[in-house]
Amino acid sequence: MKIYKDLSPSPRIIMTPGPVEVDPRVLRAMSYPILGQFDPEFTGLMNESMEMLRDIFETNNQWTYPVDGTSRSGIEAVLTSLIEHGDKVLIPIFGRFGYLLQEIAERCLAEVVTLEKEWGSVFDPEEIIRAIHREKPAIVAIVHGETSTGRLQPLREIGNACRELDILLVVDAVATLSGIPLKVDSWMLDAVIGGTQKCLSIPPGMAPITYNERAERKIQQRKKVERGLLVSGSPVSIGGHKSIQSNYLDLSQLQDYWSPARLNHHTEMTSMLYALREGMRIVLEEGLPARFDRHLEHERALVAGLEAMGLTLFGDSSCKLPVVTCINIPDGIDGESVRSMLLQQFGIEIASSFGPLKGKIWRIGTMGYSCSKRNVLLTLGALEAVLKRHGLSDLGGDGVQAAMDQYAIVN
Ligand SMILES: *Cc1c(COP(=O)(O)O)cnc(C)c1O
Numbered sequence: 001m002k003i004y005k006d007l008s009p010s011p012r013i014i015m016t017p018g019p020v021e022v023d024p025r026v027l028r029a030m031s032y033p034i035l036g037q038f039d040p041e042f043t044g045l046m047n048e049s050m051e052m053l054r055d056i057f058e059t060n061n062q063w064t065y066p067v068d069g070t071s072r073s074g075i076e077a078v079l080t081s082l083i084e085h086g087d088k089v090l091i092p093i094f095g096r097f098g099y100l101l102q103e104i105a106e107r108c109l110a111e112v113v114t115l116e117k118e119w120g121s122v123f124d125p126e127e128i129i130r131a132i133h134r135e136k137p138a139i140v141a142i143v144h145g146e147t148s149t150g151r152l153q154p155l156r157e158i159g160n161a162c163r164e165l166d167i168l169l170v171v172d173a174v175a176t177l178s179g180i181p182l183k184v185d186s187w188m189l190d191a192v193i194g195g196t197q198k199c200l201s202i203p204p205g206m207a208p209i210t211y212n213e214r215a216e217r218k219i220q221q222r223k224k225v226e227r228g229l230l231v232s233g234s235p236v237s238i239g240g241h242k243s244i245q246s247n248y249l250d251l252s253q254l255q256d257y258w259s260p261a262r263l264n265h266h267t268e269m270t271s272m273l274y275a276l277r278e279g280m281r282i283v284l285e286e287g288l289p290a291r292f293d294r295h296l297e298h299e300r301a302l303v304a305g306l307e308a309m310g311l312t313l314f315g316d317s318s319c320k321l322p323v324v325t326c327i328n329i330p331d332g333i334d335g336e337s338v339r340s341m342l343l344q345q346f347g348i349e350i351a352s353s354f355g356p357l358k359g360k361i362w363r364i365g366t367m368g369y370s371c372s373k374r375n376v377l378l379t380l381g382a383l384e385a386v387l388k389r390h391g392l393s394d395l396g397g398d399g400v401q402a403a404m405d406q407y408a409i410v411n
Pocket of ligand 1: 143146147
């Protein structure tokens with residue numbers, strides 16, 4: 001019989017746009033005993049988690065709960081539950097995750113209209129608003145923080161315009177939830193998907209979502225399937241062209257499970273819910289404004305350090321996403337070799353990118369529990385050393401010093 005070694009993941013400093021390091025409090029929470037899914041103690045935790053999530057999304061939406069699965073399960077749940085065959089969906093794209101919205105909307109048989117921006121910039125809201133007036137879509141779907149390019153799309157004006165025209169606005173806020181301001185209600189966002197393994201800093205495996213009554217109305221209109229027939233095993237009533245294709249991701253059924261009626265759907269992910277609750281408790285203890293400030297503080301130190309090293313940042317600086325910093329890989333440097341030396345010799349992980357940016361930029365995430373002074377200083381020091389080994393000889397340790405100046409570290 002083959003003997004497998006004990007599991008012993010190496011200690012890492014994770015400076016990517018997710019998954020990021022997790023507070024030991026969250027890891028401990030995941031090791032607690034299982035409770036039954038209808039045990040009042042567990043349903044109490046579910047209710048509390050909805051409450052906490054409302055605070056973090058800055059919303060009063062009743063339907064604010066996690067979908068079980070990674071962030072894209074939340075995106076897919078929202079789109080598959082909202083989009084009816086033939087609905088026109090407008091998708092402004094400025095990076096990889098915009099294409100994910102497009103792909104999912106097309107699978108939902110939407111009539112998809114896209115707008116595209118060169119990677120590294122975002123849309124002027126007016127451009128999108130003009131397209132909304134021209135196309136008159138049923139739904140607009142857009143990314144808030146595009147991690148592939150490190151850009152942040154302003155949403156407030158788009159929210160206003162969609163509300164005026166009675167269009168539903170769906171937002172992928174996977175990368176931004178609890179890292180930078182995201183005001184679901186005051187920006188008039190109708191359905192928003194967050195992430196766990198990014199700024200919320202819990203393991204991947206859940207997708208917190210929130211949606212308002214406008215979104216709920218569209219979902220409920222489609223719910224023609226009688227639950228009784230479903231239970232009796234007859235599929236004949238399913239599959240009308242209005243009905244929601246997915247069972248697992250059907251928000252009308254998920255919300256019944258999260259409602260006081262507790263209609264059975266899947267089995268809630270017990271240990272992940274413990275993790276989510278503990279992770280959110282940490283966020284709320286820190287306070288959202290302080291948490292946003294912390295993300296900005298470490299971004300500033302990181303950027304000061306990188307620039308002092310003579311590196312240049314990728315993309316339009318006026319729309320930089322504070323939690324992801326994209327660096328142009330210097331000419332003649334093998335980006336993958338640098339990343340690999342950082343990981344092998346220092347235990348530090350930074351990210352590459354996708355599509356047109358593959359091999360051109362590195363991405364450093366400063367998210368959640370990973371977003372700390374220690375991590376920023378260690379990453380800068382290690383990157384400096386590794387770049388020197390790769391032949392960039394004029395680096396003199398200025399990066400770490402500049403970051404220390406930014407932190408106002410004196411002896
Ligand atoms: C990470 C990310 C996703 C996908 O998340 P998964 O958890 O990998 O499914 C979607 N959108 C954005 C903006 C992301 O940063």
